[in-house]
Amino acid sequence: MSLTFWTYLIVGITFALYLGIAIWAKAGSTKDFYVAGGGVHPIVNGMATAADWMSAASFISMAGIISFIGFDGSQYLMGWTGGYVLLALLLAPYLRKFGKFTVPDFIGERYYSQQARIVAVICALFVSFTYVVGQMKGVGVAFSRFLDVSFEMGVVIGVGIVFFYAVLGGMKGITYTQVAQFCVLIFAYMVPAIYISIIMVNNPVPQLGLGGVLQDGTALLDKLDMLSIDLGFHEYTTGNKPRIDLFCVTAALMFGTAGLPHVIVRFFTVPKVADARKSAGWALLFIALLYTTAPAVAAFVRTNLIETVDNKPYATMPAWFSKWETTGLLEWEDKNGDGNIQYYNDKNADYVSTTANPKGWKGNELTIDRDIMVLANPEISNLPAWVIALVVAGGLAAALSTAAGLLLVISTSISHDLLKKWLRPNISEKHELRAARIAIGVAVVIAGYFGYDPPDYVAAIVAFAFGLAASSFFPAIVLGIFDKRMNKEGAIAGMIVGLVFTATYIWYFKFGGGTPDGYWFDISPEGIGTVGMAINAVVSLVISRLTPAPPVEVQDLVENIRVPSGAGNASVH
Amino acid sequence: MENNLKEYWSINLKYLVILLSIWFLVSFGVGIMWADYFNQFRIGGFKVGFWFAQQGSIYVFVVLIFVYIRLMNKLDERFGVSE
Numbered sequence: 004m005s006l007t008f009w010t011y012l013i014v015g016i017t018f019a020l021y022l023g024i025a026i027w028a029k030a031g032s033t034k035d036f037y038v039a040g041g042g043v044h045p046i047v048n049g050m051a052t053a054a055d056w057m058s059a060a061s062f063i064s065m066a067g068i069i070s071f072i073g074f075d076g077s078q079y080l081m082g083w084t085g086g087y088v089l090l091a092l093l094l095a096p097y098l099r100k101f102g103k104f105t106v107p108d109f110i111g112e113r114y115y116s117q118q119a120r121i122v123a124v125i126c127a128l129f130v131s132f133t134y135v136v137g138q139m140k141g142v143g144v145a146f147s148r149f150l151d152v153s154f155e156m157g158v159v160i161g162v163g164i165v166f167f168y169a170v171l172g173g174m175k176g177i178t179y180t181q182v183a184q185f186c187v188l189i190f191a192y193m194v195p196a197i198y199i200s201i202i203m204v205n206n207p208v209p210q211l212g213l214g215g216v217l218q219d220g221t222a223l224l225d226k227l228d229m230l231s232i233d234l235g236f237h238e239y240t241t242g243n244k245p246r247i248d249l250f251c252v253t254a255a256l257m258f259g260t261a262g263l264p265h266v267i268v269r270f271f272t273v274p275k276v277a278d279a280r281k282s283a284g285w286a287l288l289f290i291a292l293l294y295t296t297a298p299a300v301a302a303f304v305r306t307n308l309i310e311t312v313d314n315k316p317y318a319t320m321p322a323w324f325s326k327w328e329t330t331g332l333l334e335w336e337d338k339n340g341d342g343n344i345q346y347y348n349d350k351n352a353d354y355v356s357t358t359a360n361p362k363g364w365k366g367n368e369l370t371i372d373r374d375i376m377v378l379a380n381p382e383i384s385n386l387p388a389w390v391i392a393l394v395v396a397g398g399l400a401a402a403l404s405t406a407a408g409l410l411l412v413i414s415t416s417i418s419h420d421l422l423k424k425w426l427r428p429n430i431s432e433k434h435e436l437r438a439a440r441i442a443i444g445v446a447v448v449i450a451g452y453f454g455y456d457p458p459d460y461v462a463a464i465v466a467f468a469f470g471l472a473a474s475s476f477f478p479a480i481v482l483g484i485f486d487k488r489m490n491k492e493g494a495i496a497g498m499i500v501g502l503v504f505t506a507t508y509i510w511y512f513k514f515g516g517g518t519p520d521g522y523w524f525d526i527s528p529e530g531i532g533t534v535g536m537a538i539n540a541v542v543s544l545v546i547s548r549l550t551p552a553p554p555v556e557v558q559d560l561v562e563n564i565r566v567p568s569g570a571g572n573a574s575v576h
Numbered sequence: 577m578e579n580n581l582k583e584y585w586s587i588n589l590k591y592l593v594i595l596l597s598i599w600f601l602v603s604f605g606v607g608i609m610w611a612d613y614f615n616q617f618r619i620g621g622f623k624v625g626f627w628f629a630q631q632g633s634i635y636v637f638v639v640l641i642f643v644y645i646r647l648m649n650k651l652d653e654r655f656g657v658s659e
Contacts, residue, residue, distance in 0.1 A: 074629060076630070077608070077630050084634050085603055088640055092595060210631060213621075213630075214619070224626070225621070240615065240626040246609060249608050253608065275659045277645075277648070280641075280648060284641040287637060291634050291635070291637070294634055295635070566584070567657050567658060
């Protein structure tokens with residue numbers, strides 16, 4: 004049976020499953036819509052959080068990026084997992100005890116200030132929109148590549164599916180769909196990884212296979228180090244970028260993770276404080292499954308690819324080579340006309356003059372898109388067509404689940420934080436629920452439009468999402484819990500200074516003409532959120548000590564959220 | 577009761593300091609700042625620094641959260657503040 008048949012079949016079944024769950028989990032109240040009724044089991048919530056967290060970028064692009072930068076890729080592996088330790092220890096249990104629906108809710112009440120709430124709403128909207136546009140684009144790419152529909156049509160189908168189950172089910176529908184999506188995506192990721200691990204190092208556990216030994220008796224990673232150096236790249240297992248930058252980027256991703264509204268809000272859905280801790284643990288366990296597999300896939304596929312192409316005649320390339328050439332993810336240009344493929348680092352001047360030129364090479368001839376590392380892996384490993392179809396369904400599950408979680412934050416920010424808590428405090432629950440549905444519907448369409456025609460700065464502003472979350476939300480929330488003396492003057496000043504500092508630095512180096520030579524202490528825009536966060540914390544602490552203490556009720560509130568008992572349900576005000 | 581809660585909170589803070597120190601040491605320490613030093617040692621086919629950066633620290637993160645869950649559940653019970 005053909006690949007197209009399998010792809011339609013598997014994608015069709017998974018989509019029918021998502022829609023079925025959405026109809027079954029229809030939301031009846033604002034509480035259902037915002038926090039899934041507050042009765043989600045911690046393991047279920049852990050799975051939903053994992054699906055929420057792992058986007059198309061984690062699923063499709065991450066292993067590919069790591070395979071090109073080796074050790075430096077650790078910033079994503081540690082950065083996108085380590086934040087869960089912070090969430091579990093510093094945020095989730097206390098925010099659950101606080102028992103409201105959103106992050107701006109917490110900021111607004113803890114800092115007894117409408118301005119603080121508005122600042123938080125704007126940050127939440129900006130961060131979530133940045134993110135969701137990328138997901139919509141991911142959906143379009145996945146569809147167009149495999150289903151013979153156009154990119155635009157792919158986005159439209161994706162928008163339609165998310166629209167249906169997010170508008171109908173709200174958080175409740177999204178939660179249970181995400182559980183199904185997690186199962187699909189993790190299965191789809193693990194199957195090819197296990198296969199290639201067995202083929203390369205004869206070990207069915209990819210995490211162990213990464214340290215395994217190849218058929219020729221050398222360890223995989225040693226072989227990869229050797230191949231990399233032979234082709235003029237830097238050694239795979241040691242880094243290339245300044246350690247301080249690696250440190251700052253890793254930290255910014257960790258603190259950013261712990262400050263992202265669509266992640267935090269998931270911990271409002273469990274019944275008890277103890278469950279909030281537990282579900283953070285389960286979430287990280289489920290995420291770790293994919294995140295410890297990714298570096299193995301990266302090393303396997305890179306080794307395999309180099310050995311397949313390195314200075315070999317183009318005529319002897321396997322069938323997948325020409326198939327991926329037609330998609331443009333793989334491009335070969337015979338610069339020196341010898342009919343062989345030369346793949347090497349032609350940016351390395353030393354290597355070019357000592358090795359490449361004497362051999363008559365005229366520049367690197369092979370351009371490899373990083374996404375191919377995961378997408379083509381099943382074909383490179385000669386796996387059956389249904390596995391390839393599974394990878395498509397997995398990529399779509401990853402993109403759809405993250406998009407839905409983000410859209411919910413956007414709609415909640417509008418219907419709850421802006422409408423109910425600010426503009427129209429007397430709105431009835433029925434009307435608030437309708438407003439939430441309309442908001443999510445509009446948000447899906449806008450996100451779809453941007454995904455359909457993405458502004459070229461989308462990739463560049465992903466740094467914004469993490470940097471801003473780290474430099475604005477994280478200190479404000481943590482200090483709000485751990486420093487009873489923290490007041491609104493301190494928190495607002497800290498958020499604004501942290502935000503403006505980080506945004507200015509990123510803007511200058513991404514759009515304002517700054518070049519890497521100008522980086523402060525070698526810190527790239529991706530890592531500057533760490534500095535912004537530190538500045539935020541210092542400003543908050545200093546200003547709060549110079550201004551009056553917060554009111555007694557607020558101090559009592561802080562005392563109260565530090566103790567688990569009496570959390571009750573997320574209150575409906 | 578008031579003093580009890582103070583003690584509860586200070587034990588909680590002690591746990592946090594210990595667990596977050598481990599969190600920092602495995603990732604930012606062994607995985608980043610001292611990775612080159614640790615890379616001279618090997619576990620099987622892995623250099624130790626590289627292993628911590630791409631595998632080990634993630635396993636430690638998972639363990640840390642489950643240890644914290646256990647410690648806090650016991651602490652909640654001891655002070656009678658569990659739900």
